[in-house]
Amino acid sequence: MTAFFCELKKARRRWDWLVVAGIPLCVLLWASGGAPASGDERASYYSSLLYVLPVLHTVVMPVGMAALASRLWDAETKGCTAKLLYTLQIRASLYGAKTALGAVYLTAVVALEMAGLLGMGRLSGVTEPLDISRLAWTAVSTLAVDALLFLAGSLLCIRFRQTLLVMGVGLACSLCGLFAAYMPVQFAYFVPFAYFLPLSCVGLDWNFETRTGSYYALPFQVPMLALTAALAALLLVLGWRAVQNKEV
Amino acid sequence: MNVIETSGLCKQFGSHFAVDHVAMAVPEGCVYGFIGPNGAGKSTTMKMLLGLCHPTAGHVQLLGKAMNDQNRLALLRQTGSLIENPSCYGHLTAEENLQIVADLKGVDKKDIDRVLDIVHLQKDRRRKVGQYSLGMRQRLGIAMALLGGPRLLILDEPTNGLDPAGIQEMRALIAGMPRECGTSVLISSHLLSELEQIIDQVGIINRGRLLFQGPLTELQKHSRGDVVLRLLHPEQGAAVLQRSGLTVRREQQDLLLPPLRDARLAELVQALAAAGAGVVGVTVRSCTLEEIFLNLTESGVSAQ
DSSP states (O other): OHHHHHHHHHTTTSOHHHHHHHHHHHHHHHHGGGOOOSHHHHTTHHHHHHHHHHHHHHHHHHHHHHHHHHHHHHHHHHHTOHHHHTTTSOHHHHHHHHHHHHHHHHHHHHHHHHHHHHHHHHHTTOOSOOOHHHHHHHHHHHHHHHHHHHHHHHHHHHHHOOHHHHHHHHHHHHHHHHHHHTSOHHHHTTOGGGTTTTTOOEEEEEETTTTEEEEEEOOOOHHHHHHHHHHHHHHHHHHHHHHHHOOO | OEEEEEEEEEEEETTEEEEEEEOOEEETTOEEEEEOOTTSSHHHHHHHHTTSSOOSEEEEEETTEEOOTTTHHHHHTTEEEEOSSOOOOTTSBHHHHHHHHHHHHTOOTHHHHHHHHHTTOSTTTTSBGGGSOHHHHHHHHHHHHHTTOOSEEEEESTTTTOOHHHHHHHHHHHHHHHHHHOOEEEEEESOHHHHTTTOSEEEEEETTEEEEEEEHHHHHHTTEEEEEEEESSHHHHHHHHHHTTOOOEEETTEEEEOOOOHHHHHHHHHHHHHTTOOEEEEEEEEOOHHHHHHHHHHHOOOOO
């Protein structure tokens, strides 16, 4: 716990919370562009939000998670603190504390986003009843892919100590994710940072003639979620090993 | 007891030995100067002592105990260190930086006042470290190392970036450590002259090999230089000396002889006097420590 409280102390005046608040704000502002204008749209607004969120996540989260991971690790790189910290705490405790703080941030990002989604529904006078299980699935699957991205960002920070590189990779992943969003969903299975798409729980049946769409429920992709969690666990282990073996 | 002892310590990068079978012994209660030119292997050795990089071969003993993964942290918590640049968070104040270190060391926060006093940073304790000069950061690094009253301090070129007054202050602080706090100090520098006023023991390293280790007084014995003879009749004297098998050099009116043992020198003076060379003066030149250091590091001769 000491290591975690030290991480909280290090976070003072670092304004991490701005990034934490900025990510859901960015997603929600983008999503608010499709605010319902008619009664029909209000009748399916939650579904439309749950449909569009994974696409927006695919673009925003790789950069957002790279920013969070690099904020956490950059303080150590800039301050050349590894050679002091590794004489005071076991390496695993530093990595564990940073990952725990990252988990707090990710939970906050997802919680703010889900709260914002409910708020947007209320403000727009949505008439569709909220399916709590779909909201919970979206939250859990978002958290899982966010964790995957955050741990990948952390691993890059530990290995290369270059914030710009990590941000650059995040940006490249965002562009690839955007590309994946326009490809058949099977394509996204090969792009882990776009796993928001196959984990989506709402589909859209688009009628080209009437230019209208109707949303439908997709089955929860539990094996996909398990695969995401397994990849995140693998990255967690790789990050831990990188910290253990890093010579400073 | 030795507070630091290494045996066969090696660090190899590819085919290059950055540290080559170093056997170092730092006695308790001393200030040990670890001297060597840039790139000699000082920092790598110190990092291996602190477990920051893994030795290719060899063993490290700290505070009388063989260091291993199980006891490493317990031993290092009794050790303060400052390796290369000071480690600190620029967005936090000195006090906040020290609080983090105190928490990790398990040291009472009251100790922060003591160490800030020692390094004269009381007035700036609430300023962000990002606004500090390099010298102030260096002093903060020392303060972090001193937290908790460690039994051993490992300082890698701690006077880097300090102004002359700061260097003097730092020297006085380090020199007083064994006496005032019971702390043994291992301090590195690439300049022997910088440390010779404060160290008791010295280790000289070059190209990864420890060339000399022992008391400073022992190193000073190596400082025995040429013997200068002032004679009334140098030509006559030179002939006597050459007959004795010595290589004699002429420097104006003086004759220069290579370093000699006292008994041999006395014999020669007697012979010169008997031959009527007129011995006016005998002076034994001494090399400066810097010259010895250069001789050792340039020749690579081991004088352990």
